[in-house]
Amino acid sequence: MKVIYNTLFKRTSTYAVAIIASTFFFERAVDVSANAIWESINKGKLWKDIKGKYE
Amino acid sequence: MAATLRRFHGLRLLKSTPALNLQQAKQLSSAGSWASNNKKLIGAVGAITGGVGALLFALEQSVQASGSEVHSPAQPWNHKGLFSSLDHQSVRRGYEVYKQVCSACHSMQYIAYRNLVGVTHTEAEAKAEAEQITVKDGPDDSGNFFDRPGKLSDYFPSPYPNEEAARAANNGAYPPDLSYIVSARKGGEDYIFSLLTGYHDAPAGVVLRDGQYFNPYFPGGAISMAQVLYNEVIEYEDGTPPTQSQFAKDVATFLKWTSEPEHDDRKRILIKVFGILGFLTVISYYIKRHKWSSLKSRKIVFTPKEK
Numbered sequence: 289m290k291v292i293y294n295t296l297f298k299r300t301s302t303y304a305v306a307i308i309a310s311t312f313f314f315e316r317a318v319d320v321s322a323n324a325i326w327e328s329i330n331k332g333k334l335w336k337d338i339k340g341k342y343e
Numbered sequence: 344m345a346a347t348l349r350r351f352h353g354l355r356l357l358k359s360t361p362a363l364n365l366q367q368a369k370q371l372s373s374a375g376s377w378a379s380n381n382k383k384l385i386g387a388v389g390a391i392t393g394g395v396g397a398l399l400f401a402l403e404q405s406v407q408a409s410g411s412e413v414h415s416p417a418q419p420w421n422h423k424g425l426f427s428s429l430d431h432q433s434v435r436r437g438y439e440v441y442k443q444v445c446s447a448c449h450s451m452q453y454i455a456y457r458n459l460v461g462v463t464h465t466e467a468e469a470k471a472e473a474e475q476i477t478v479k480d481g482p483d484d485s486g487n488f489f490d491r492p493g494k495l496s497d498y499f500p501s502p503y504p505n506e507e508a509a510r511a512a513n514n515g516a517y518p519p520d521l522s523y524i525v526s527a528r529k530g531g532e533d534y535i536f537s538l539l540t541g542y543h544d545a546p547a548g549v550v551l552r553d554g555q556y557f558n559p560y561f562p563g564g565a566i567s568m569a570q571v572l573y574n575e576v577i578e579y580e581d582g583t584p585p586t587q588s589q590f591a592k593d594v595a596t597f598l599k600w601t602s603e604p605e606h607d608d609r610k611r612i613l614i615k616v617f618g619i620l621g622f623l624t625v626i627s628y629y630i631k632r633h634k635w636s637s638l639k640s641r642k643i644v645f646t647p648k649e650k
Contacts, residue, residue: 318615321618325426326428333427334607338431338432339465343465
């Protein structure tokens with residue numbers, strides 16, 4: 289905890305960088321996992337599942 | 344921001360205090376400074392909002408016994424769940440039904456061929472679909488209008504040039520545009536399904552004029568659209584058994600998609616919203632416990648003064 293505080297949160301500059309970087313990874317993680325859940329719930333019903341038949 | 348906070352709370356919010364005591368916590372509330380008239384006004388606004396909401400809910404839930412039409416039963420649509428997408432194979436079959444049956448009388452002027460790409464058709468297939476229609480375009484270099492095959496950006500063709508022509512061709516009844524019909528009718532896709540499969544012989548006592556048919560799901564019972572869906576009226580390209588209820592189910596699913604093209608995205612984003620709000624709930628709970636820990640674990644000790 290102390291290490292994180294001293295390296296990242298103590299100065300505004302590093303704090304801002306930490307926020308922006310963690311936002312990127314958090315957003316990607318939420319996005320990818322939400323899509324994976326969506327596709328597993330609706331397996332076989334989505335366009336990407338039936339697309340192969342028509343190409 | 345800081346100036347605004349200072350105006351409301353003095354400096355108390357901004358000052359770092361080791362532990363907030365109850366006296367200070369009370370002073371942080373901005374409700375203390377309201378005049379009693381203000382409190383009454385806010386109370387009245389709250390009561391009225393709640394009352395109107397309850398009234399609307401009661402009206403929506405009330406038994407709908409007036410009117411003579413039968414209410415469509417709820418069908419087990421596989422897109423009904425909170426996280427369930429549309430069945431795109433069914434939407435594609437529904438497009439076939441619309442194109443070969445419904446489009447003879449009903450327009451769908453807000454849907455373009457490009458909307459099919461990535462939903463029911465590949466780009467090449469959608470282009471081939473569009474090329475089957477003829478579109479009047481122009482003016483060209485010499486100022487003349489000309490006919491050309493359709494492009495992806497063209498909207499579905501309308502069977503009649505205007506409403507008057509549609510009425511003249513259909514005994515005075517206007518076949519409604521089907522683009523948003525599922526959202527525009529009470530009961531949505533259940534209503535469409537029931538209407539398409541619910542044709543009957545008129546019971547004794549019901550008088551129908553020329554060109555009218557009996558359908559208990561249609562308000563009034565007398566509908567000007569004849570029954571169009573019968574078993575094997577068209578053939579599906581994917582070999583699905585061509586039964587009347589299959590046609591009705593597929594076309595209702597297709598119309599659900601045209602009415603709510605954002606349906607799938609909406610539900611996918613809901614999963615994301617749950618994820619993010621769940622994360623924020625956990626954080627808020629942690630911060631609340633953290634901030635209150637010193638207050639909740641304090642001890643009040645009475646030390647008598649020494650004489």
